[in-house]
Amino acid sequence: MAARTTLNTRRATRRLAADAGLLCVAAGFVLPLAWVVLSSLDPRAGLKVKVPDGVTLDNFDAVLKPDITFTPLLNSLLLCGSATLLTVVCAALAAYPLSRFRSRLNRPFLLTILFATSLPITAIMVPVYALFVQVNLIDTMQGTIFFFTASQLPFAIWLMKNFMDGVPKELEEAAWTDGASSLQSLLRIVLPLMGPGIAVVTVFSFVAMWGNFFVPFMLLLSPDQMPASVSINDFFGNRGTVVYGQLAAFSIIYSTPVILLYVLVARRLGGGFALGGAVKG
Amino acid sequence: MVKEGGARSPRLRTLTRALPVAPALVLLVLFLAGPIAYCAYIAFTDLQLTGQAESSFTGFDNFRTAFKDDAFLNAVWLTLVFTVLSSIVGQNTLGLALASLMQRASKPVRTLTGGIVVTAWVLPEVVAGFLLYAFFRREGTLNAILDQLHLPSQNWLFTLPILAVSFANVWRGTAFSMLVYSAALNEIPKEITEAAEVDGAGGWRRMWHITLPMIRRSIGTNLMLNTLQTLSVFGLIWVMTRGGPGNRSQTLPLFMYEQAFQKSMIGYGTAVALLLLVVGSLFSLVYLRLLRTEV
Numbered sequence: 032m033a034a035r036t037t038l039n040t041r042r043a044t045r046r047l048a049a050d051a052g053l054l055c056v057a058a059g060f061v062l063p064l065a066w067v068v069l070s071s072l073d074p075r076a077g078l079k080v081k082v083p084d085g086v087t088l089d090n091f092d093a094v095l096k097p098d099i100t101f102t103p104l105l106n107s108l109l110l111c112g113s114a115t116l117l118t119v120v121c122a123a124l125a126a127y128p129l130s131r132f133r134s135r136l137n138r139p140f141l142l143t144i145l146f147a148t149s150l151p152i153t154a155i156m157v158p159v160y161a162l163f164v165q166v167n168l169i170d171t172m173q174g175t176i177f178f179f180t181a182s183q184l185p186f187a188i189w190l191m192k193n194f195m196d197g198v199p200k201e202l203e204e205a206a207w208t209d210g211a212s213s214l215q216s217l218l219r220i221v222l223p224l225m226g227p228g229i230a231v232v233t234v235f236s237f238v239a240m241w242g243n244f245f246v247p248f249m250l251l252l253s254p255d256q257m258p259a260s261v262s263i264n265d266f267f268g269n270r271g272t273v274v275y276g277q278l279a280a281f282s283i284i285y286s287t288p289v290i291l292l293y294v295l296v297a298r299r300l301g302g303g304f305a306l307g308g309a310v311k312g
Numbered sequence: 313m314v315k316e317g318g319a320r321s322p323r324l325r326t327l328t329r330a331l332p333v334a335p336a337l338v339l340l341v342l343f344l345a346g347p348i349a350y351c352a353y354i355a356f357t358d359l360q361l362t363g364q365a366e367s368s369f370t371g372f373d374n375f376r377t378a379f380k381d382d383a384f385l386n387a388v389w390l391t392l393v394f395t396v397l398s399s400i401v402g403q404n405t406l407g408l409a410l411a412s413l414m415q416r417a418s419k420p421v422r423t424l425t426g427g428i429v430v431t432a433w434v435l436p437e438v439v440a441g442f443l444l445y446a447f448f449r450r451e452g453t454l455n456a457i458l459d460q461l462h463l464p465s466q467n468w469l470f471t472l473p474i475l476a477v478s479f480a481n482v483w484r485g486t487a488f489s490m491l492v493y494s495a496a497l498n499e500i501p502k503e504i505t506e507a508a509e510v511d512g513a514g515g516w517r518r519m520w521h522i523t524l525p526m527i528r529r530s531i532g533t534n535l536m537l538n539t540l541q542t543l544s545v546f547g548l549i550w551v552m553t554r555g556g557p558g559n560r561s562q563t564l565p566l567f568m569y570e571q572a573f574q575k576s577m578i579g580y581g582t583a584v585a586l587l588l589l590v591v592g593s594l595f596s597l598v599y600l601r602l603l604r605t606e607v
Contacts, residue, residue: 038509042416045515049417056410057425060432060483062453063443070446078446079456121339124332132329140333142600147344149537149596153544153565154588157572157581158351159343161359181343184336213329242436244547245565263438264551275446282439293434 067279076276090280099262100284107258107285110172110247111240114179118236119229121180122187127217129188130195131203141192147185156249163250170252179246183236190235194228195221227299234296238289259285348589355583360576367579374583384584386559387567391543394478394563399538402482407489407534411497412519414490426490433487441551444480445469448552473553473561480548485541489534496530497523529602536599543592564588 062080070076071090073083094100129137159178160169168174202224203216211219222229240246244260251257263285266278355374359367378384410429414422432440447453448468455465468476500523508518524531546565549555555562555570562570564584572581 045416046418049413049415050421052413053410053417053421053425056406057421057428060425060428063447063483064428064431066446066453067439067443078449078452080453081456117339121336125336127332128329129333134326134330136330145603146593146596146600147340149540149592149599150348151540151544151588151592153546154568154585154592155344155347155351157568157578157585158354159347160572161354161578161582162347162350177339178343181339184340184344188336214332217332238434242438244436244438244550248547260436260438260547263442278442282442286435286439289436290431290434293430297430 067282070276070279071283073276076274076279078275090274090276091284093274094277094281094284099265100259100281102255103257103259103262104285106256106262107241107260110175110179110258111237113172114176114183114240115233115237117176117180118183118187119233121184122191122232123217123222123229125184125188126191126195127213127221129192131200131213141189144185144188148189152182153245156245160249169250170256172251172256175247175250178250179240179243182246183239187232187236190232191228194225194231197228198224230296230299234292238292241289351582351586351589354579355586357579358577359579359582370579374580375587377580378583378587383559383562384567387562387564387584390474390561391563393474394481394545395539395542397475398478398481399485399542400535402478403485403489403538403542404531404535406482406486408493408531410486410490411493412523414494415497429490430487432483433485435484437484437547438551440480440484441548444476444483444548445552448476448480469553470557473557477549477552477561480552481542481545484548485538488541489538492530492534493527496527500526532602533599536595536602540592540595540599543588543595 066078066080069080069083072086072088073081074087074089075084076090128134129141163169163174163178168177198221202220206216206220242260247258248261251261254262259281263278263281266281267273354367356369356371357367358370358373410425414426417425435443445452449455450465450467450470454468458465466472504526505518505522508522513521544565545563546569549561549563549566553561555566559567565588568581568584568588570581571584572578
């Protein structure tokens with residue numbers, strides 16, 4: 032009994048120590064986040080975290096204009112929305128035979144996909160630019176959408192295949208006996224059964240593209256096509272002195288969709304949902 | 313059933329079955345494999361952005377130039393510092409520490425800390441860059457805190473730019489390691505650690521002799537993925553320092569960009585890109601070997 036009690040007190044002490052340690056790290060991590068929230072409400076925001084001189088929504092009012100916020104966000108939505116749709120459709124189609132049929136080519140294909148998943152895409156942006164200039168795809172939405180899709184596809188196929196493996200094959204076999212084609216059984220049986228998997232692939236692709244800076248920065252040139260990830264730079268360059276309050280307000284507006292999406296999916300599927308397929312080990 | 317076999321040859325059947333892969337394959341070949349092949353080609357030419365219509369094949373000249381170029385060697389060194397500091401030491405160790413503290417902490421603290429760290433991870437790259445820029449600037453939060461504590465403050469982005477961007481990358485990327493290690497630690501059977509505890513093994517000894525060996529595969533894959541992500545960081549550094557002052561935070565991606573666009577030497581910039589790609593591929597191959605039983 033005595034041994035058990037000391038073990039319990041030791042555990043309680045350890046929990047306190049762990050709590051204290053975590054809170055210290057959390058305090059360090061929260062400072063930059065606190066800056067963006069407080070500054071967006073502060074009429075005289077500067078660079079350091081401080082309690083606002085008086086809460087105002089003027090910063091939000093100032094940036095909620097077509098050329099500053101709405102056009103870039105719409106561009107982001109068009110760009111990332113189309114690319115995500117294309118990614119999910121192509122990945123679902125590609126994952127199906129990989130998951131359902133045996134073939135000698137499956138393993139090499141999957142290994143290549145997995146290899147491509149971890150290639151540094153940043154490295155090929157210069158040749159992609161040069162290539163896009165040659166084939167007249169530079170400064171076009173569709174070119175950027177295709178490249179976004181291609182860069183996201185390896186990971187999407189890999190994830191999708193793993194989720195698809197979790198759907199039992201028996202239901203489909205019944206459908207095949209009834210004369211359904213592969214495509215029909217994919218659409219009517221497999222995909223509806225892997226709703227959470229599709230949600231994960233969709234959200235992951237969208238979040239990755241929404242936050243990506245380098246790809247649109249390289250491939251799009253006209254200001255009216257810029258997504259929010261690039262247009263946010265204008266707060267520094269073209270408008271003279273930086274209005275930090277407005278920059279903070281814009282940052283919040285621009286970040287909210289991805290945070291909401293993440294929370295929605297994470298809540299349903301638990302923490303590291305996006306890592307499921309990639310880092311089993 | 314008749315549909316499946318019957319008159320059709322196995323080869324035709326294989327082809328029809330593989331058909332759904334076609335759209336993905338076309339996109340991957342045209343927009344990913346294509347540029348990589350093109351990269352491998354123009355790295356050996358003197359392609360420039362302006363003026364010159366034709367480019368000519370120059371063999372290994374770009375690579376020879378690179379290894380004699382102090383700015384390139386500087387970028388290699390800074391990339392190494394950035395990767396070791398932020399991914400191997402920072403994200404990896406802090407992620408493991410957070411995950412193992414979370415095993416013991418109370419639920420509200422665990423949720424709160426997890427939420428904050430993950431938010432930093434989900435934020436768009438450029439936003440993260442701005443937040444850390446504000447944090448490290450001369451008139452920013454870090455110096456305000458140091459002043460309060462009567463410690464010497466300085467202009468971090470000027471005096472220690474590579475350290476500042478490394479910290480920024482730790483801030484942004486630690487969530488990934490934390491999630492990986494939390495998952496790995498949850499899979500360790502409780503009986504094992506409890507048995508060791510009853511036998512009187514202290515926290516550090518349990519960590520060293522039981523926990524670390526049991527999650528060594530997660531450590532391997534996590535290190536690989538962290539390193540690969542860190543190798544391709546561009547936006548974060550671009551927003552915070554543009555690679556400066558001078559070239560004191562210019563890692564390889566920023567050096568590549570500068571050579572290709574500010575100095576219009578696409579060929580040279582691509583040669584650097586190819587080297588980065590090769591290093592990335594090597595890491596990627598090691599990662600595949602670590603995962604090889606999974607496929």
